[in-house]
Amino acid sequence: MGDMMNDNKITLKIDGKTCQAQEGEYILNVARANGIFIPAICYLTRCSPTLACRICLVEADGKRVYSCNTKAKDGMEVTVSNQEILEERRAIMEVYDVNHPLQCGVCDQSGSCELQNYTLELGVDSQSYTIADTARETANWSSVLHYDPALCIVCERCVTVCKDMMGDNALGTTPRGGSELNKELKDSMPKDAYAMWNKLQKSVIAPSNDTGSTNCSDCGECIAVCPTGALVSRDFEYTSNAWELKRTPATCAHCSSGCQIYYETKPTSISDRSEKIYRVTNEWNYVSLCGAGRFGYDFENRTAVKNEEAFGNAIEAFKAAKAIRFNSVITNEEALMLQTLKEELGVKLINPDAKAFQEFLNSYSAASGKTLWNGDYKEMMKNSDFIISVGSALRHDNPNVRYVFNNIQKMNKGAGLYFHPVGDSLIAGLGKNVACIEHKVNREEAVLYWILDRFANKDKLPAEISEYLASFHTKTAKTISETVMEDVKETVVDDESGESKEVVKKIPKTIQKEIEVDSSALLEAFDAPADFEDLVEKFLAKKESFALVVGEDMYFHPQADNLAKLVALIENTTEFKVSIVPPKTNSLGVALICDLDDDASGYTIGYNEAGDFRLSALGDGDLDMPALNQQEGTLTNMHKKVVPTNAALSYGGYELNDIMNALLLGKRLTIDWTKELPSKKGFQAVEFDSLPNRYTNDGVEHRGYMLESQKTKITVSMPDKMTANDMSGDIAYRCNPQRQFNEFTAKAHQIFEPFALYVSPAKAETLGKKAAFDINGKEFVLDVVIDEKMSGEIVKLPDFKHSSEIYAFFGKNRFKPITLRKV
């Protein structure tokens, strides 16, 4: 359907310049993409127009319209500014400046302020309006958010982004208690300025739950979008001016979304001139960050020095090693080095998360004939209006997938189905057309079979599968009562003329009717609610573009192989665009580059993992390694892109390439490996330094390059039948809290989520404050933390710490029976 939309090109003129656009685009976005400046404060590119600032007023075909919410039409003539509009805009900016504190000198926005910019742009050099000020107190909304209502211009960008993009819906407006506007102004001042002021004077931003604290995922996107210094991070507040910070474009190291970020650095202090990251910023019109990306930046290996003795030991260790255990928080280049070690020295490579993902991808390729899936998240966000998520804890696993899911509900008038054993009230609340189906553990096969049954093109579906699907259906006769309108003839005598007339009246009548109902046993298999079919029918009304997201539960699953085949079949026989979410930062890259092994015995080198000799970017190993904010390289993200990341901080120790050099396998620099990445897997032979990492004004992402999906041989034809793998008793689910992904986020000082058991409020009552359990004879005593958005009996056990034990405990399944003891 995306292809269809591409054809609907239209042409319009903005200030005399001919612009090409897609039908349905807003004038403002067309102008921005064509390098024409229209002032706008409250509009966010991927969110719904708020219409709070009214400054984007333009004249389109002689009529005054707001460019942020008026769709471009073919042949439209747009004038950005005329005398009247300029007066209107100037009046708006004057009103915004009324009572705005003159503390620009200390404000954290430090000149990168849209209020300042537009005040200057529109030449406001005098003030025509006054009103009594209202006392407004500053407040801390959460562990990271600080709000100063005096600086707030109530553009509601924070509210909009929180609702339309992040889905937390944690912010709203609340009455300001300000003075009433002088009614005479209504006639004397420009109309839109008055309307804007009238609204501004009545509201101020506050957490939407009336508690004074946001209780959200602490992503900080509201801070990013704030045009003034009203919303700032509590940690960053008053510590630096924007101009002092050096911006290094990079890629976030925490999850497979691989968002583009800027590390902003300056010297630590007067006495310590080494660089420190003060904050992370993003291109918020085009990419949204989660809390880990924004606040989990200080995970660098600070104290690393070139310790020659340790280096010598490392070389010895590599010569003696039988296996290397690592995780996917590494670059493609490092993965390639490890693969080279395997080829040259014969060591085994062990990486549980990438291994499971690799097996899943291999099964998928064997069934679909290509290495990569056909879905694209950016495309989904733009076009899809029906999305299904299976096997992914949407709130935890990958924030950007959740944003896509949410954005589809809010912007595309979409609908969504969320299949997961753990109930989640946040996902359920993302839109009125969202249904959460809490199925039993390991029932993903039933869900995928249902998708095939419901959506597959029956002609394309293999006969065996059709038969198998048909076997679930039973037709039963059912008596239902139905209300029908019945025509009743009546004789009416007209009062005046005395004539009698026959009139037909409609009278409702309830009748009993016997119908044939088609029920599917598949629905029972995933515990669908009684009205599920009707619900789906309702959701699908007027829907055109379907998306399916499959997550980590599917790779760590007893039937993972079969699920991969089913996913391939869905992709081939339905209209769904399928996306597969890599479990960790660079799992896709590692899965493509490395030839991974199952567990091996013998002398093991651990790279950021447990081992007999430990290489560690966390600073606690036998030899230091650079963290991902200290090294150059590329990452392969879930968008199937190979994106570059840069070193924001200096690093004093040895790198993996130094070890490679000592083993006579290295290259001059780590980034010399970039062009060696395997082209057989879809990588390109390009120099690292030629990879771009930026967005342009039309929202186009110029970052690295797209992986090319390779054709593979189809070796398996049919998915197998469903297998039941039920569990009983207490069940643990391997799932990290919202802002934790790995040891690196745990190291960051602004990420507070503890390593604990996360449970629903109901479950917490049975467990008490602490609970204990054993993993391979080692006792873990963890705090029980209530996750208010969770429901059900399953407990979440994180893997961001103690990962080797946790992965060993769970094995090839993300769910595992667990015996919990009260402490």
Add this chain to the structure above:
Amino acid sequence: MHEEIIHTDNTPKEKQNYVMLKLGRTPAYGWPAFKQVAKRAVSGELLVGLWITLKEMVKTLFMGGKHTTMYPFEKMPIAPRYRAIHNMLRLLESGHYRCIGCGLCEKICISNCIAMETRYDENQRKEVSEYTINFGRCIYCGYCAEVCPELAIVHGGRYETASEQRASFSLFDDMLTPIDMLKQQQEFAGFGSVTPNADAAIKKTPLAY
């Protein structure tokens, strides 16, 4: 062309008006030379000179005609536009330091010698927790004082920058007006202002005779 440049004629074109004095011949030896020395020695010219010296000495010592500044005990008043070690001023009403930590001085400094640290303090204000000027680098250009929106940082008259360590002057507290000296704190008169005692300082040059 080349030849011409080398042979440029530099001799003056007009005749010079030299006048020859008729001093007679200077006695070179013998009796005439002795006579000249004896005449000059006893003629009293020496005493004329000594008398002037004596008069000036009396004037200087006893009649206040001394021009010597007894540095370092005594210092010449320095012009307000002189740019020496910086002063950090306080607000006269509250005594709180004026600096708001906006960082403009740090930004404008062309020798990159100002560094500061700020933080969010208990009173919800921006506090300057550390401030330093590296006087090894400072070129006393005055941009920091000019850009300061609060008239907080100004140049003072403290030009003696010899010390065991340059760091002796460079911290915020070293530059800040001592709280007990708040009443004596001088406002910066601005660029182009003249020395306060400019009139009084004007004296005849001692070489006027």
